[in-house]
Amino acid sequence: TRQTGYTALDYGFVNTAATRSAVTYIDGDQGVLRYRGYPIDQIATNSTYLEVAWLLIYGELPTADQLGEFDERIRRHTLVHEDLKRIFSALPHTAHPMSVLSSAVSALSTYYESETDPNNPEFVELNTIRMLAKLPVIAAYAHKKSIGQAFLYPDNNLGFVDNFLKLNFGVMSEPYEVDPVMSRALERLLILHEDHEQNASTSTVRLVGSTGANQFSSISAGINALYGPLHGGANEAVLEMLGRIRDSGEGVQRFVERVKNKEDGVKLMGFGHRVYKNYDPRAKLVKESADEVLQALGVSDPLLDLAKELEEIALNDDYFRERRLYPNVDFYTGVIYKAMGFPTRMFTVLFAIGRLPGWLAHWREASQDPQAKIGRPQQLYVGAGERNYPGVS
Numbered sequence: 001t002r003q004t005g006y007t008a009l010d011y012g013f014v015n016t017a018a019t020r021s022a023v024t025y026i027d028g029d030q031g032v033l034r035y036r037g038y039p040i041d042q043i044a045t046n047s048t049y050l051e052v053a054w055l056l057i058y059g060e061l062p063t064a065d066q067l068g069e070f071d072e073r074i075r076r077h078t079l080v081h082e083d084l085k086r087i088f089s090a091l092p093h094t095a096h097p098m099s100v101l102s103s104a105v106s107a108l109s110t111y112y113e114s115e116t117d118p119n120n121p122e123f124v125e126l127n128t129i130r131m132l133a134k135l136p137v138i139a140a141y142a143h144k145k146s147i148g149q150a151f152l153y154p155d156n157n158l159g160f161v162d163n164f165l166k167l168n169f170g171v172m173s174e175p176y177e178v179d180p181v182m183s184r185a186l187e188r189l190l191i192l193h194e195d196h197e198q199n200a201s202t203s204t205v206r207l208v209g210s211t212g213a214n215q216f217s218s219i220s221a222g223i224n225a226l227y228g229p230l231h232g233g234a235n236e237a238v239l240e241m242l243g244r245i246r247d248s249g250e251g252v253q254r255f256v257e258r259v260k261n262k263e264d265g266v267k268l269m270g271f272g273h274r275v276y277k278n279y280d281p282r283a284k285l286v287k288e289s290a291d292e293v294l295q296a297l298g299v300s301d302p303l304l305d306l307a308k309e310l311e312e313i314a315l316n317d318d319y320f321r322e323r324r325l326y327p328n329v330d331f332y333t334g335v336i337y338k339a340m341g342f343p344t345r346m347f348t349v350l351f352a353i354g355r356l357p358g359w360l361a362h363w364r365e366a367s368q369d370p371q372a373k374i375g376r377p378q379q380l381y382v383g384a385g386e387r388n389y390p391g392v393s
């Protein structure tokens with residue numbers, strides 16, 4: 001607190017003028033999440049990634065014909081320009097896939113510069129399709145690069161999720177059979193990430209889009225915001241945290257004490273939320289499917305038991321209860337991604353693919369709405385009052 005009496009909270013990114021949106025509704029106290037009015041549990045159980053993408057972007061569920069044409073158009077745009085692939089070889093093999101992803105997406109706009117005018121509805125539709133079609137391909141290339149394997153070409157005979165799985169886990173030298181359990185589990189996880197109101201990365205996409213920047217540049221900015229460990233990077237940080245607890249032998253209780261004592265700024269990653277002061281409904285759905293998915297994949301992972309033990313202890317501890325800290329969407333997702341075979345550093349890339357439709361929907365609200373204004377969060381000035389330069393009276 002400074003002599004002005006303002007607290008640290010005032011230095012947060014507090015946009016006092018609430019930003020209107022019709023895409024997603026959250027009640028943080030009740031743990032409610034609805035996509036365009038539909039409850040998240042009904043959507044995650046019954047829908048598909050592309051059907052939800054259409055719902056978020058256009059506001060209503062698509063007809064069967066609309067969804068069929070949407071799917072077909074996306075399949076026809078999965079190819080990435082051969083020159084763009086050279087970006088991947090220019091980056092170090094140790095590069096984090098999130099840095100690779102944001103670089104490649106930003107470069108994507110250079111291939112379509114004559115078709116990015118946000119005031120041209122045809123270009124807006126075309127670039128939405130291009131973004132949905134090419135992000136999973138670029139993400140798979142980032143994965144292949146990180147493990148030193150050759151890139152595969154998209155298989156347009158496969159649906160969105162199956163094509164993505166084949167691009168990541170297929171190899172040139174042998175046929176790849178998509179595991180239906182893995183496919184359905186990944187589809188459900190992607191749906192759970194598709195939107196979440198005005199979180200940090202979505203607010204970034206809105207702010208950049210409100211300046212008239214195109215979808216590729218705005219999405220690249222959102223990817224960079226998501227990368228942070230307090231946001232999308234948390235799913236990767238949770239696995240690292242669980243691994244450290246296991247490897248150090250310090251035990252869960254001792255770790256929790258360190259968190260409560262704020263030793264070295266340690267946090268219980270995957271816990272807490274800016275909005276949810278109750279159990280994140282997505283975390284509940286992910287936890288429910290974790291056992292089922294790992295069992296169906298024939299994987300048993302002690303880290304899942306460790307996560308459950310950690311949750312049990314935290315939920316019964318006054319320190320977390322008083323601060324209304326509950327598991328968020330990132331707490332259990334990493335264990336499932338790991339069981340699927342994704343390296344830990346790909347977890348936030350998976351989050352980005354999930355969040356893409358929400359980002360595109362919010363980009364439209366911020367740039368297509370005639371009432372939209374350029375984003376400029378209100379500031380609360382708490383700095384020095386007027387004063388003269390030394391020697392100037």
Ligand code: SDX
Nearest residue numbers: 196199230231232234267268269270271272273274323328
């Ligand atoms: C996502 O916004 C979204 O919707 C995001 C997201 C989405 O779908 O887009 O839901 C995805 O980003 C989920 C959050 C993933 N991040 C993590 O899991 C990282 C760990 N969580 C924290 O860093 C934290 O909880 C935040 C950043 C998520 C939220 O922080 P808040 O609400 O600003 O809480 P705070 O910083 O005001 O903390 C209040 C108190 C503090 O203690 P005191 O100073 O009162 O003693 O709670 C403590 C904090 O130290 N606290 C934690 C904690 N989170 C808050 N203590 C230990 N572990 C934690 N995780």
